[in-house]
Amino acid sequence: MKTRIKNKQPYVALFNETSDTAAWRAMSHGARGLYAALKREYNPGIQARWNGRIYLSLRDAEERMGSKRGQIARWYRELQYYGFIVMVTPGCLGLEGRGKAPRWRLTELATEDSATRDFMRWNGVKFSDQKKQKPGPEKGTTVVPKRGPVVVPKRGPKQTAKVVLKRGPK
Secondary structure, eight states: OOOOOSSOOOOOOOOHHHHTSHHHHHSOHHHHHHHHHHHHHOOTTSOGGGGGGBOOOHHHHHHHHOOOHHHHHHHHHHHHHHTSEEEEEOOEEOTTSOEEOOEEEETTSOOSSOOOOGGGGOOSOOOOOOOOOOOOOOTTOOOOOSSEEEEEEOOSSSOOEEEEEEOOOO
């Protein structure tokens, strides 16, 4: 006799093969959580052709995960870097003025073809998302003050310095 489960709860399956990879271990915990949230949007009951149409906007991910949008955007870049997701359609502003979230494909799941599993071919270089700071003076240069004496090194065999006095506005 067959036994039936009356209270069948939906779940997110995380494959052991995926979580055992070096790319998964190198990822931050936030990117792992975002991946689980994205995979939750995948419905295996619908055919595999829907894999390329998974979306989760920054606002929805912010509510679901309880993190700020800047962090979630960083985690999206991290998932792309390690090869767990691929952007199929970029986000845009629709004709009615409503924004459309980017569409993603999970590389561990098959689409019409087979799964690409890009994270298995990770090169071993860790993700760094450092923001560039404003450029400062280059090494070896000196900052010249607007008022007061300026020391200008004299070039030649003796290596002595010459003092030049400049007067500022009165």
